[in-house]
Amino acid sequence: MAMTEHTTSPRILVAGCGKLGGAIASLLTDAGTVFGLRRNPNRVPPGVQGLGADLTQPETLATAVPDNLDIVIYCLTPAAYDEQGYRDAYVTGLTNLLAALPQQRPLQRLIFISSTSVYAQDDDSWVDEDSPTAPRRFSGEQILAGERTALASGHPATVVRFSGIYGPSRRRFLEDVIEGRMDPQSPAPFSNRIHEDDAAAAIAHLVQRALQGQALDDLYVASDCEPARLDEVVQWVRQQTDCASPQADARKGGRAGSKRCSNRRLVATGFQFRFPDFRAGYRAMIDPA
Numbered sequence: 001m002a003m004t005e006h007t008t009s010p011r012i013l014v015a016g017c018g019k020l021g022g023a024i025a026s027l028l029t030d031a032g033t034v035f036g037l038r039r040n041p042n043r044v045p046p047g048v049q050g051l052g053a054d055l056t057q058p059e060t061l062a063t064a065v066p067d068n069l070d071i072v073i074y075c076l077t078p079a080a081y082d083e084q085g086y087r088d089a090y091v092t093g094l095t096n097l098l099a100a101l102p103q104q105r106p107l108q109r110l111i112f113i114s115s116t117s118v119y120a121q122d123d124d125s126w127v128d129e130d131s132p133t134a135p136r137r138f139s140g141e142q143i144l145a146g147e148r149t150a151l152a153s154g155h156p157a158t159v160v161r162f163s164g165i166y167g168p169s170r171r172r173f174l175e176d177v178i179e180g181r182m183d184p185q186s187p188a189p190f191s192n193r194i195h196e197d198d199a200a201a202a203i204a205h206l207v208q209r210a211l212q213g214q215a216l217d218d219l220y221v222a223s224d225c226e227p228a229r230l231d232e233v234v235q236w237v238r239q240q241t242d243c244a245s246p247q248a249d250a251r252k253g254g255r256a257g258s259k260r261c262s263n264r265r266l267v268a269t270g271f272q273f274r275f276p277d278f279r280a281g282y283r284a285m286i287d288p289a
Contacts, residue, residue: 009033010108010211011069015055015097016076017044019169020113023200024073028207035066055093061100068104071207072097074150075113083138090146098153109210110157111203112150115143116192116221118161122257124190129219129265151218158206158216163223163261166281167196174285176251177237183246188230189258192223195275205271220266226277227260233278241286 010032014025017036022045025036029047041050053064055076076093078085094112101107117140118133135141150157166173176182194202202222210216230253237243275281 008068010071011035011066012071012073012207013037013051013066013069014048014073014075015093016074016113017048017050018075018077020165020196020199021073021075022048023196024075024203027200027204031204031208031211032070037064055096056088058096058100061096065097065100065102067102069101070108071111071210072101072107072109072155073111073113073203073207081139083142086139086142087145090142091149094146094149098149098155107155109207109216110150110153110155111206112147112157112159113203114147114159114161115140116161116163116223116259116261118144118147119259119261120257121259122189124258124260126260126262127221128262129217129221156210156216157218158210159219160203160206161219161221162199163192163194163221165196165199166193168285168288170196171285174237174282177234178241178243180244180247181250182234183250184231184234184253186229186231188232188234188253190227190260191230191233192227192259192261193278193281194222194224195273195281198222198224198273198275201274202266202271205269209269216269217265220269221261221263222266223261223263224273224276224278224281225263225267228278233282236279237282237286240283 013035014021015037017038025034025048026045028034034048036044036048037051041052044050051064053060076089078089118135119127120134120136147159
């Protein structure tokens with residue numbers, strides 16, 4: 001497909017420019033003018049133009065959203081982890097942002113950051129973009145409602161479902177294992193994860209494809225290349241570094257069922273993982289260069 005020509009530098013808005021959104025924005029500063037929208041605009045990364053607004057308060061968006069945007073990346077996390085918090089983050093905030101977009105040509109792409117929690121499979125089966133979604137918790141239900149809002153927005157839209165994001169700024173699981181707070185039974189359910197560097201890079205990769213006029217699907221699963229049983233991950237960590245003995249009240253596992261997430265569609269776009277499995281990712285955290 002022919003590349004789309006830009007008469008001006010592409011204009012990219014990251015709505016929800018926090019931990020993941022900020023990392024995505026930083027990777028895109030060479031691709032165009034990048035705006036980062038968050039309640040405190042002074043906390044956006046260097047090279048990103050901060051915009052102060054609260055996506056759940058539409059009156060704050062009226063003058064904050066720039067004109068002539070090419071790409072919008074919606075990357076919000078709940079302020080409260082109850083049903084209303086999830087609805088505010090994934091549905092209400094997106095609805096408010098879409099209403100605040102200046103009347104203009106359609107975006108080249110709206111990218112909605114979602115989660116594999118929309119799947120309820122618990123039988124060790126593989127799931128991909130065509131697998132049924134029937135979330136059992138309100139969190140997954142509200143995230144799925146946000147996906148539908150994005151896909152019905154009238155703009156070309158892509159949903160990216162991330163599995164559990166981990167990395168240097170998300171060390172809870174690793175620290176729980178090292179300090180004896182995690183002790184899953186064997187065989188434990190399958191777990192799925194993606195390193196935070198790969199998560200940000202995957203979105204930047206899809207944005208670059210959109211800006212080049214290349215086709216994107218409306219849905220991608222973003223998870224590393226090796227789902228692994230939780231007890232196997234814990235045992236591997238224990239072999240790599242000194243860990244405390246499991247505490248009597250150590251957690252036995254997660255709450256995400258047991259499924260294996262396929263990244264085949266994402267990999268087919270040419271995306272390459274820096275950390276293709278948990279060993280590569282946790283090794284870099286245990287023994288940083």
